[in-house]
Amino acid sequence: MRAQAELLERQRLEKLAEMEARRTLEQLAHVSRVSALGELAASLAHELNQPLAAILSNAQAARRLLNATPAELDEVREALGDISSDSKRAGEVIHRMRALLKRGEPRQELHSLVEAHGGRLQAESPSGQGALLRCVLPAAHTESPP
């Protein structure tokens, strides 16, 4: 009875240790992802500043065009159209960044290389968490049977 209790206790501790180790690994992975994102942040800021610059210029241009006599309404319409698309573009940049920052469980997924067309395989995670796998194979390899 006592031996069994000891065994159970040891198993419990082992499991706990294993969970702890896994959690540490996940945290480590998260930290390394975040520091990589730190480097990414600069280029993301750049990506955001582009549409923001275009939006600001278009908005200030539109105000001038409306104040002109006669007001240049066609040009104002085009400016507003550009403002809409650049706002969407900025939104997409933020969306992508958020997806990258999201903390998720590490997953293992199987992808068939046979499905590759033209020697290229692209798999994007269906949950939109930003995982991107790109595999470029020499054309000769895709033609040979698995």
Place this chain on the structure above:
Amino acid sequence: MTQAPATIFLVDDDESVLRGLGRLLRAAGHATKPFASPSEFLAQLSGDTPGCAVLDLRMPGLNGLELQQAMESKGCHLPVIFISGHGDVPASVRAMKAGAVDFLLKPFDEQHVLGAISQALLKDAAARAGRAETAALHARHAVLTPREREVCALVAQGLTNKEVAQRLGATEKTIKVHRARVIQKLDVDSVAELVRFVDRLGLR
């Protein structure tokens, strides 16, 4: 003197920025020419167009600083304003050292970009006027005979007719004639003006 209207050359690989900025500058009354790449801009560059250039700092191929150098080596002296999506301090220092009029961070306010552009256009007009004047002086100086040029240089150094005559091994009377010719051909009224003329050409 009639001059071609000033043109603002815009070079940015970001199409949205190019459109937005172009629209803003046109709405403010400027003529613009947009280019999506440095090579397109360089390919059609003509040294004589008055205006200024607004260059993005980070572009594939040539970056803004390299483009500025390429412009200079093609004899294009358009004043340059840099725009950038990065708060890149070393790059902005290099840009200003290379003679840029201004360095604007995206997104920039119309007040700043329009202010920088009027500053650049003033700089361009002044440089253009200076170059035209120097060219005119060179043209007048080119009319002098080799002997008259020698006399001109010595008179500008403050030598008297007698001293010039001794230096060149001629009679004072001949030098007087040469000197009168020089004054007449260069269209100056006094020796003081002659000295300024020679200084402007860097011949002294």
